[in-house]
Amino acid sequence: MSDGIGTLHELRAALDARKTSSVEIVGRCLRRAEASHESLHAFVGLRATAALREAEAADARRGRGEVRSPIDGLPVAIKDNMVQAGEPTHCASRILEGFVSPYTATAVEGLERSGAIVIGRTNMDEFAMGSSTEHSVEGPTRNPWNADRTPGGSSGGSAAAVAARIVPAALGSDTGGSIRQPASFCGVVGIKPTYGRVSRWGLVAFASSLDQIGAFARTAADCAWLLEAIAGHDVRDSTSIPEPAPAYSGALRGDLAGLRLGLPKEYFAAAGADAGVLSAVRDAVAELERAGAKTVEVSLPHARYAIATYYAIANAEASSNLARFDGVRYGHRAAGAKGLTEMYCRTRSEGFGAEVKRRILLGTYFLSAGYYDAYYRKAQQVRTLVRGDFERAFGVCDALVTPTAPETAFRLGEKTSDPLTMYLSDIYTVSANLAGIPALSTPCGFVDGLPVGLQILGPALDEATPLRIADAFQRITDHHQACPGGSA
Amino acid sequence: MPWGFGVSGADDAFEVVIGLEVHAHLRTKSKLFSPAPILYGAAPNHSVHPVCLALPGVLPVLNEYAVELAIRASLAMNCDVHQRSIFARKNYFYPDLPKGYQISQYEEPLATGGWVDIPIEGTGGTAHKKRIRLTRIHMEEDAGKSIHDDAIAGSDSTLVDLNRAGVPLIEIVSEPDLRSAEEASAYLRAVRSILRFTDVSDADMEKGHLRCDVNVSLRPRGSDEYGTRTELKNLNSFRFIEDAVSAEIARQTQTLREGGKVRQCTLNFDPQSGRTSVMRIKEDADDYRYFPDPDLIPLLLAPEQIERVRSELPELAERRTERFQSECGLSEYDAIQLTASPAIANFFEAAAKQHGAPKVVANWILRDVMQALNALEWAIDDSPLSPDALARLIRMVDEGKTTVKSARGLITELVESGGDPEALIAARGLAAVSDAGIIERAVSEVLAENFENVALFHSGEEKVLNFLMGQVMRKTQGKADPARVREMLARALRK
Numbered sequence: 003m004s005d006g007i008g009t010l011h012e013l014r015a016a017l018d019a020r021k022t023s024s025v026e027i028v029g030r031c032l033r034r035a036e037a038s039h040e041s042l043h044a045f046v047g048l049r050a051t052a053a054l055r056e057a058e059a060a061d062a063r064r065g066r067g068e069v070r071s072p073i074d075g076l077p078v079a080i081k082d083n084m085v086q087a088g089e090p091t092h093c094a095s096r097i098l099e100g101f102v103s104p105y106t107a108t109a110v111e112g113l114e115r116s117g118a119i120v121i122g123r124t125n126m127d128e129f130a131m132g133s134s135t136e137h138s139v140e141g142p143t144r145n146p147w148n149a150d151r152t153p154g155g156s157s158g159g160s161a162a163a164v165a166a167r168i169v170p171a172a173l174g175s176d177t178g179g180s181i182r183q184p185a186s187f188c189g190v191v192g193i194k195p196t197y198g199r200v201s202r203w204g205l206v207a208f209a210s211s212l213d214q215i216g217a218f219a220r221t222a223a224d225c226a227w228l229l230e231a232i233a234g235h236d237v238r239d240s241t242s243i244p245e246p247a248p249a250y251s252g253a254l255r256g257d258l259a260g261l262r263l264g265l266p267k268e269y270f271a272a273a274g275a276d277a278g279v280l281s282a283v284r285d286a287v288a289e290l291e292r293a294g295a296k297t298v299e300v301s302l303p304h305a306r307y308a309i310a311t312y313y314a315i316a317n318a319e320a321s322s323n324l325a326r327f328d329g330v331r332y333g334h335r336a337a338g339a340k341g342l343t344e345m346y347c348r349t350r351s352e353g354f355g356a357e358v359k360r361r362i363l364l365g366t367y368f369l370s371a372g373y374y375d376a377y378y379r380k381a382q383q384v385r386t387l388v389r390g391d392f393e394r395a396f397g398v399c400d401a402l403v404t405p406t407a408p409e410t411a412f413r414l415g416e417k418t419s420d421p422l423t424m425y426l427s428d429i430y431t432v433s434a435n436l437a438g439i440p441a442l443s444t445p446c447g448f449v450d451g452l453p454v455g456l457q458i459l460g461p462a463l464d465e466a467t468p469l470r471i472a473d474a475f476q477r478i479t480d481h482h483q484a485c486p487g488g489s490a
Numbered sequence: 491m492p493w494g495f496g497v498s499g500a501d502d503a504f505e506v507v508i509g510l511e512v513h514a515h516l517r518t519k520s521k522l523f524s525p526a527p528i529l530y531g532a533a534p535n536h537s538v539h540p541v542c543l544a545l546p547g548v549l550p551v552l553n554e555y556a557v558e559l560a561i562r563a564s565l566a567m568n569c570d571v572h573q574r575s576i577f578a579r580k581n582y583f584y585p586d587l588p589k590g591y592q593i594s595q596y597e598e599p600l601a602t603g604g605w606v607d608i609p610i611e612g613t614g615g616t617a618h619k620k621r622i623r624l625t626r627i628h629m630e631e632d633a634g635k636s637i638h639d640d641a642i643a644g645s646d647s648t649l650v651d652l653n654r655a656g657v658p659l660i661e662i663v664s665e666p667d668l669r670s671a672e673e674a675s676a677y678l679r680a681v682r683s684i685l686r687f688t689d690v691s692d693a694d695m696e697k698g699h700l701r702c703d704v705n706v707s708l709r710p711r712g713s714d715e716y717g718t719r720t721e722l723k724n725l726n727s728f729r730f731i732e733d734a735v736s737a738e739i740a741r742q743t744q745t746l747r748e749g750g751k752v753r754q755c756t757l758n759f760d761p762q763s764g765r766t767s768v769m770r771i772k773e774d775a776d777d778y779r780y781f782p783d784p785d786l787i788p789l790l791l792a793p794e795q796i797e798r799v800r801s802e803l804p805e806l807a808e809r810r811t812e813r814f815q816s817e818c819g820l821s822e823y824d825a826i827q828l829t830a831s832p833a834i835a836n837f838f839e840a841a842a843k844q845h846g847a848p849k850v851v852a853n854w855i856l857r858d859v860m861q862a863l864n865a866l867e868w869a870i871d872d873s874p875l876s877p878d879a880l881a882r883l884i885r886m887v888d889e890g891k892t893t894v895k896s897a898r899g900l901i902t903e904l905v906e907s908g909g910d911p912e913a914l915i916a917a918r919g920l921a922a923v924s925d926a927g928i929i930e931r932a933v934s935e936v937l938a939e940n941f942e943n944v945a946l947f948h949s950g951e952e953k954v955l956n957f958l959m960g961q962v963m964r965k966t967q968g969k970a971d972p973a974r975v976r977e978m979l980a981r982a983l984r985k
Contacts, residue, residue, distance in 0.1 A: 085547045098546065105540050107547060206546040211784035239549050240786050319784055322579050325590020326544040330650065342648075346583055369581070369779035378781055 006167025006485060007031055010224040013076050013170060017064065024057035024064070024075035024119065031077045031121050034168045041149060044163040046082050046140045047090060048122035053077070056119045063117065072227050072251075074117030079163050079172040082123040083130055083206040084215070086110045093206050094138035095128045097353025098333045107204020108239070109173060109215045109232040116231040124159030124172060128355045129324065130180055130208040132156050133427040136418055137357040144414070145187060146486035147452055151411035154184030154427075157218070161188040164218045165486055171219040171228050175205055177212045178312050179407075179431025182443035185218060186406035186455025189445045189484060191472060192218045193225045195465045197438035198243040200229075201236030207323040209316035210241075212435040220482055222444065222472035226250035229465065245463065253466035254473040259294035261471070263287070264399030268305045269430055275408040282447030282454040283405045286475065290403070293474055300395040300402065304387045305433055309425060311388065312432040314368050314381035321365030327353060360421065389437040396461040401471055404430050406443035406455030430457060440465040444472040445481040453481070504708040504746060506739050507716055508668035512681055513659050514691040515632070515699040516559045522631045522658035523550030523593060530697065534651035542634075542656045544588035549785050552577075556629065556658040557789065560600055561799045563660055563690040564627045566806060567681075569604030571796050575628075577786045581779040585650045586634035594630035594661075596780040600789070601627040606664075606684065607808065608676040622677050623665040632657040654698075660690075666705065666716065671735035675728050678702055683807045687832045695726050702731060706738045708746060717742075718752040722759055722766065734759035738766045810835055818848035827856055833871040840877035845884055854884055858898050862905035874908030883911040890971040896920035923970040926978075932965040933975070933982050947983055955979065 007030060008016070016022045032050050039045065060075030069075075085091045085103035092098040106114070113120060127137040135143040135158025143158045145151035146166040153162040157174030161184035164172050174181040176194035185192025193216045200215040207213060217228035233247035265287065270280065291297060329335035329349030336348030354362070368377035395402060408429055417424040434441035439462050446456035456475070458468040476482050520527055524541035541548045564571050578596035604624040612618050634655035636648050643649040662681060668674045682700060685691040693700045707719035722738060725731045737759065742752050757766040805813070807829040814825035814835075828838045838855055842848035859880065863870060883900065886892045892915050900914055915921055923929060936958055937944055947954045955976075962975045 083547075085545075091546060093546070101546065103545065103547070105545070202547075203549050204547040207785075209784075238551060240551055241784075318781060322581050322591055322779070322781070325581060325583065326546075326588060328583060328585075328590060330585045331543060331588060332545070342585065366779065369781055371777045371779075374779075374781070 005030065005034070007034065007077075007170050009220050010073055010076055010170045010227055011221065014072055017075060024060040025054060027075070028053050028057040028077050028119055028121060031169050034166075035122060035163070038166055038168060041144065042146060042162055042166055042168075043141060043143050044124055044153075044159045044166065044168060045079070045122045046092065046094060046125050046138075046159065049089060049120060053119050053121045060117050060119065069117070071116035071118075071231060073113075073171075073231055076118055076171075077121045077169050078113055078118045078228070079122055079124050079160055079169045080110060080113075080120055081130075081157050081160050081172070081174050082126050083175055083208075084110055084173060085204045085206070086120060089123070091123070091206065092139070093129045094126045094140055095327075095354065095358070096139045096334055097327045097350070101333050103204075105204065108201035108236045110204060112232040112234075113173075118231060121169060124157070124163055124174075126159055127156035127180075128358050129206070129320070130156040130175055130177055130213075131320070131357050131361055133179070133183055133424050134412070134414075134417065135159060135162075135184070136414060137355055139355065142414055145411045145452075147189065148411065150413055151452065152187065152414055152416075154187035154407070154411060156180040156184075157192075158184045158187075160218050161185050161190055161192065164188070164190045164220060167485065171217060171224055173215055173228075173232070174218055175208075175213055175215050176431075176435065177208050177214075177316060178435050179428040181216045181218065182431050182441060182455065182457060183407045183427060185443040186445075186453065186457075187411035189448075189453030189455075189481070189486070190218055190220055191222055191225050191442060191444045191482065192216065193229065193442035193465065193469065194434065194440065195229060195233060196243065196440045196462050197435070198239075198241050199233050199247060199440070199463075199465065201234075201239040201242050203236055203238040207319075209319040210323060211319060212312070212316055214435070221476055222442070222469050223251065223254055225442070226254060226469050226473075233465075243463065248466055250466055250469055253470045255470065256474050256477050257294065258290060258471065258474045261295045261401070261467075262399040263290060263295045263297045263471075264300035264395050264402045265297055266300050266302045266305065266395065266402055266404055268302055269404040274429065275405050276410065276449065278449030279405050279407070279409060279454050282449060283403070283456055286446035286456045286479075287403055289478060290471065290475060293478055295471070298399050300399060302388075302391040302395060302433065304384060304391050307384050308388055308433045308436060309429055311381045311384040312428070312436060313364070313425060314377045315385065315436070317361045317365030318368045318378050318381075319365070321362045321369065324354075324358070324362055329353070357421070385436045388433055392433070392437045392439055392459075392461070400460075401467050402459040403471075404457045404459070406430060406457040410449050410452035410454060434459055438462060440468055442468045442472055444475060445484070446475070446479070447481055448484070453484075503711060504743060505711045505713070506669050507666045507707045507709060507719075508670075508674050508735065509666035509705045510662075510664045510668065510674060510677060511703040511705070512662040512664075512678065513632075513701045513703075514563070514662065514681075514685050514693055516556050516658040516660060517689065517691055518553055518556050518559065518658055520553055521656035522553050522556050522629070524656045526656065528657055529653070532653055534649070534653060537653045538655070542588065542652050544590075550593060550783070552786065552789065553658060557600075557791075558799060559658075559690045560627065560629045560660050561791070561796060562688050562803065563662075563685060564601035564604065565796070565800050566684050566688045566690075566803055567604045567606055567624055567627065567662065569601035569624060569627055571601045571791065572598065573791050573793065573796070574598065575600045575789045577629075577783045577789065578780045579783045580630075582776075584633070584636070585648060586636045586652070586655065588634065588652060588655055592631060592633060593783055593786070595628035597782075598788075599626045599628035600660075606677060606680050608673065608680045610673060610676065620667075620673070622667045622680075625663040625665055627660055627662050630659050630661060631655070632659050666707075671732045671739065674704060674735050675732045678728065678731060683829075687806045687810075688804055689832070695728070698726065701726060704731065704735055706735060706742065707752070708739070708742045718754050720752065720754065721756045723756055723769065725759060730759060730761050733761065733764055734766060737764055741766055804832075807832075807835070814838075814848075818842065818852070820849065820852055824852050824856060827860075828852060831869065833869060837870050837877050841881045844878050844881035850884060850888075851881065854880065854901075858901040859905060862902045865902070866906060868905075873905045875904045876908070879904060879908070879911050886911065886915060890922050890974070891915070892920050892922050893968060893971065895968050896922070920969065923966045929962070929966065929970050929975060929978055932962050932970070933978050936961040936965060936979075937982060944983065955983070958983075
């Protein structure tokens with residue numbers, strides 16, 4: 003992998019020094035994506051012609067001295083659940099076969115406005131439901147560190163593409179950990195901003211109150227650039243945060259003096275996580291202390307209810323959000339059905355995979371008369387308690403650090419037959435979605451050759467603090483520079 | 491009546507209990523959660539947007555003007571408008587419901603309480619008011635239309651038109667306070683009048699702006715408990731409502747009389763046969779799996795905002811009818827006629843103000859203008875006639891510049907095509923003959939031609955004067971001012 007693509011910052015410097023061009027960079031990304039297709043399967047679609055044309059335009063802009071942003075002319079991948087006008091969006095599902103969007107997601111518009119070039123769409127668990135990228139109609143993505151392992155999910159394609167140096171950065175979406183867990187499994191940085199920080203307009207909904215678009219890159223500084231392109235208020239999303247997004251790059255000062263890091267005791271309990279993972283995370287905490295941070299133990303007493311609460315809310319919302327895929331207006335429609343009910347039943351039976359059906363059924367049940375109070379309403383009440391836990395914790399610290407996932411990348415097929423075990427893969431990540439707070443994962447070591455992720459959570463609206471901590475950590479460690487397959 | 495009962499209200503043994511759910515389109519330019527324009531009569535699926543089509547990734551954004559109109563309607567119906575309300579998803583599958591759910595309000599509606607007064611006739615023809623309580627008013631979006639018509643869709647298929655999908659509605663739910671088909675229809679008329687006078691809705695039933703579901707049940711007279719109710723769906727004219735409710739009351743009465751039980755169900759009314767038929771039996775309540783829409787934040791209204799809308803509420807028909815009686819000296823009947831729509835009331839007020847004599851103006855509108863409009867099947871705002879033009883025409887009559895007859899003859903033309911009354915009077919040669927010479931000449935000619943009648947007059951047959959008047963008017967082609975003619979004729983006869 004010696005021709006691996008550099009980071010956004012490296013590529014920016016090379017462009018500014020006229021050592022390369024956007025056309026050359028984008029061409030290399032596209033070649034690497036194609037070359038790795040069989041072995042990795044990170045992408046479900048490439049827009050080679052359009053991307054090269056846009057690269058030419060970016061080169062021309064640069065020639066005229068009209069660079070739009072630090073990521074102008076640089077390649078980015080997007081997850082297959084964000085729409086771009088004229089391009090297919092399938093959410094790795096058969097039910098959206100043939101669908102081409104007539105409009106563009108706000109986050110993708112942000113990339114376009116910044117001059118970034120979308121080279122293609124990445125693989126994912128169908129409708130972002132899963133933690134392994136195995137639930138894809140296109141087949142699974144593999145982990146660049148070990149082809150027998152999953153890249154995590156649901157944004158596994160984006161994480162794998164960045165880890166394999168196919169593309170310097172990618173967008174993903176995170177409903178319960180779908181950015182952070184694959185970032186952890188693939189050894190890259192993945193950030194889920196505060197709920198509402200990035201508009202959901204054009205993100206195909208899984209669970210509306212939890213979904214959030216975020217970024218993958220190999221450094222915190224690259225993530226900051228990407229967030230600056232996509233964050234901010236959007237009138238088309240009623241849940242969008244009205245305040246303007248801060249300038250994240252400016253917060254990366256490398257200094258952690260006086261910063262208070264909270265260690266939630268529930269997340270470090272020996273019973274929960276793999277010993278190697280916990281040890282890597284403890285080492286990372288020690289590094290941060292050496293860099294000037296203070297640590298304090300905090301408690302998140304409702305953390306143990308987070309998974310149950312999350313699955314009640316996420317599935318309830320999903321059961322309603324996915325009702326629009328009915329074969330009437332677009333996507334797959336069962337052939338030869340007699341009558342409306344048969345058309346609905348067969349279309350949805352054929353169009354959705356097993357995991358999506360499971361969640362629709364569960365969600366429908368949670369919202370049903372007689373069960374609503376016991377499940378959905380109760381889950382909303384617990385959600386308030388989980389949010390309260392974090393508010394109390396942030397009263398005594400500036401950020402929380404935890405493992406991102408209880409383990410390293412698991413084997414392909416290992417958990418597909420046991421959904422409940424799969425769901426536990428999100429045990430450390432779902433709380434941030436329930437509370438709506440920002441959280442990222444950054445590489446902090448290896449166990450048996452597989453990356454471990456350190457999760458850093460900040461208070462609502464404050465993506466800058468986790469980014470600043472991750473950036474400082476990257477200045478004093480080199481875990482994020484390790485490259486699958488050896489040299490970078 | 492097919493069920494053999496002519497009564498639409500109470501039977502001796504049973505009391506009728508009726509509640510209405512009225513859906514009214516709000517008069518906005520765009521849809522409730524989408525920027526798509528609302529264009530009645532647009533080609534199918536031409537006033538749509540990705541939001542109305544429920545494309546993957548779209549999100550709803552609330553139309554604030556729709557909220558303003560919903561608040562206005564709620565306040566006009568005396569409701570308590572809540573500072574916090576919640577949009578919820580009502581989940582069900584149907585091809586004209588693109589998202590698979592309708593955004594409505596459920597647990598926390600915009601407004602609750604309130605009432606609408608309806609006029610009812612008491613014993614011995616006395617009129618009084620009955621207060622119908624409202625349960626709630628909430629906002630929701632309309633669905634699209636499924637077209638099953640063989641001629642359009644083919645015998646085997648259904649076409650979907652999503653132009654209507656997402657059009658803002660309010661649903662006004664009454665308490666079961668209505669006791670007859672006539673009361674139900676009077677209530678709906680009162681609601682329509684309020685919606686129109688507040689400019690909240692065009693409330694045109696034929697165009698589907700106003701739709702109505704009626705819940706009907708019977709109970710033994712004197713009982714406090716409600717009987718099992720049935721629901722009549724989508725009644726789209728006042729006539730149908732009265733007929734359908736009467737038919738349903740008759741059906742339930744017969745069922746109960748025969749010792750049967752009324753089953754909870756949804757009914758269809760066939761206006762051709764005048765019968766109701768069961769569309770769907772409701773064994774259990776439908777499970778729509780309502781939950782708060784996570785794409786929308788709670789609708790929060792500042793008390794000042796609610797009070798501002800209250801302070802800007804226009805005068806409603808009821809209040810205006812009273813004012814037309816007290817300020818303009820109109821009869822109750824005339825005042826009610828002139829407040830049938832905000833347009834006619836506004837027209838009357840403007841013309842009356844311009845002219846100065848409201849009663850005179852009211853007569854002209856109720857007699858001549860209405861007649862011309864009815865002939866054209868027009869409403870007042872379909873006509874180019876301005877209040878100012880009508881006032882000027884009436885003033886010309888007052889001043890003897892034209893005759894009543896000429897002016898009345900001109901009204902049809904003014905109602906249909908508009909125009910300047912002075913210019914038209916001149917162009918049509920309808921100016922009153924006020925030249926004393928011309929009238930005098932006509933008078934002497936008539937007296938000369940009718941000497942027998944003149945003699946009769948002098949012998950005391952004063953009725954003859956009217957005949958002579960007519961002769962003079964004929965000679966002047968009706969353009970002479972009749973008062974003037976009478977005066978000159980009388981003077982000439984006395985000579």
